[in-house]
Amino acid sequence: xxxxxxxxxxxxNSIRVFFMRPFPFILLILLPALGIAQTxxxxxxxxxxxxxxxxxxxxxxxxDLSLASKGDFTTAALSFNRLHGLGKSHRFRIGxxxxxxxxxxxNTNYRTAxxxxxxxxxxxxxxxxxxxxxxxxxxRFPKTQINSLNISINLEYALSRKLEVGFNIDAIGVxxxxxxxxxxMANSPYPSSLSGTAQEAKPTAFNLxxxxxxxxxxLNSEGYVRYRFSPQFSxxxxxxxxxxxxxxxxxxxxxxxxxxxxxxxxxLALSYHF
Numbered sequence: 001x002x003x004x005x006x007x008x009x010x011x012x013n014s015i016r017v018f019f020m021r022p023f024p025f026i027l028l029i030l031l032p033a034l035g036i037a038q039t040x041x042x043x044x045x046x047x048x049x050x051x052x053x054x055x056x057x058x059x060x061x062x063x064d065l066s067l068a069s070k071g072d073f074t075t076a077a078l079s080f081n082r083l084h085g086l087g088k089s090h091r092f093r094i095g096x097x098x099x100x101x102x103x104x105x106x107n108t109n110y111r112t113a114x115x116x117x118x119x120x121x122x123x124x125x126x127x128x129x130x131x132x133x134x135x136x137x138x139x140r141f142p143k144t145q146i147n148s149l150n151i152s153i154n155l156e157y158a159l160s161r162k163l164e165v166g167f168n169i170d171a172i173g174v175x176x177x178x179x180x181x182x183x184x185m186a187n188s189p190y191p192s193s194l195s196g197t198a199q200e201a202k203p204t205a206f207n208l209x210x211x212x213x214x215x216x217x218x219l220n221s222e223g224y225v226r227y228r229f230s231p232q233f234s235x236x237x238x239x240x241x242x243x244x245x246x247x248x249x250x251x252x253x254x255x256x257x258x259x260x261x262x263x264x265x266x267x268l269a270l271s272y273h274f
Contacts, residue, residue: 056090056158059083066222066269068240073108073263075242077101077220081154081168090158097152099170101220103244105144110182110201110246110259112136115213117254127212134189137252139199139259141182146203146244148175148218162228166236169221170209177203180246186253194252201246204258213260219243222267236269 060083068075083095115122118136119129150173156166184199186192207217224238241264248257 055088056085058085058090060085060093060095060156061274062271063274064236064269064271066236066240066267068242068265068267070263070265073103073105073242073261073265075101075103075220075240075265079152081152083154083156093154093156093158095154095156097154097168099150099152099168099220101148101150101170101218101242103144103146103148103218103242105244105261105263106142108141108144108261110139110141110144110244110261112138112254112256113213113216113245113258113260114256117256118213122214124211134187135254137187137254137256137259138185139182139201139246139248140185141180141201141246144177144180144244144246144261146175146177146218146246148203148207148220149173150207150219152220156226164226164228164234165224166226167221167223170207170219172209173207173217174205175203175207175218175245176205184248184252188253192253199248199250199252201248201259204245204247215243216258217243217245224267224269226271228273232273234271234273236267236271238267240265240267 062081062083064079064081066077077099079097079099081095081097083093086092086094112118112135118131120132121129148170150170152168152170154166154168156164158164179200179202181198181200184194184197186195204217207219209215209219219242221241222238224236226234226236228234241262243260243262245258245260248259251257
């Protein structure tokens with residue numbers, strides 16, 4: 001499938017698919033704060049020259065516990081992050097971390113995962129491609145539980161001494177959890193003897209951030225605003241976007257055995273700054 005540059009490329013379905021990806025959805029949440037950041041940075045620069053305020057810390061280490069939920073799907077995450085301030089003021093920080101995420105779901109639908117099946121494309125092209133509905137099957141699990149341990153990429157900007165905005169995303173890691181049994185529902189226009197059958201699956205073991213549906217495994221990402229009520233403690237609020245994936249014990253239709261659930265949820269977190 002090729003990307004159309006005509007008006008049909010921007011149909012309602014295209015917009016819906018685009019905003020089900022983590023990057024644009026979280027960026028939309030952060031845009032107002034980023035606008036404030038630009039204004040704040042300019043005024044802060046004036047104060048810096050007149051008041052001679054000290055710079056922000058060059059290296060920031062944070063221990064963080066977060067909770068995200070939308071009722072039928074909930075995640076808890078514990079992470080340790082190390083961020084390095086850039087420039088003279090160190091307001092903008094980039095870093096890395098280690099995050100353990102445990103995800104719980106009830107009556108959750110997991111749909112066909114590989115990008116070549118869902119959109120016919122891979123990498124960044126898949127980000128802007130519409131779904132091929134006939135290729136997308138579903139497994140419905142009465143309950144799910146996936147644990148993942150991933151290395152994360154972290155970005156953060158200090159609006160002031162009290163207020164910060166940031167984004168993080170898992171890059172690579174592993175997942176584990178118990179075997180689950182769900183009901184497979186084929187969406188092919190041709191009848192399938194597998195449709196309606198019980199299928200066993202385990203969490204996909206290897207996690208890797210690529211782009212959109214080209215991702216593999218279970219990955220967590222967050223866009224947030226942080227408020228520091230003391231030098232050591234802060235709270236975060238924002239949006240968590242989760243990819244969670246199971247691999248079935250056997251190949252099903254289209255020779256596929258990988259199925260994914262995508263969940264966007266409000267999050268709240270408590271952090272300790274070393």
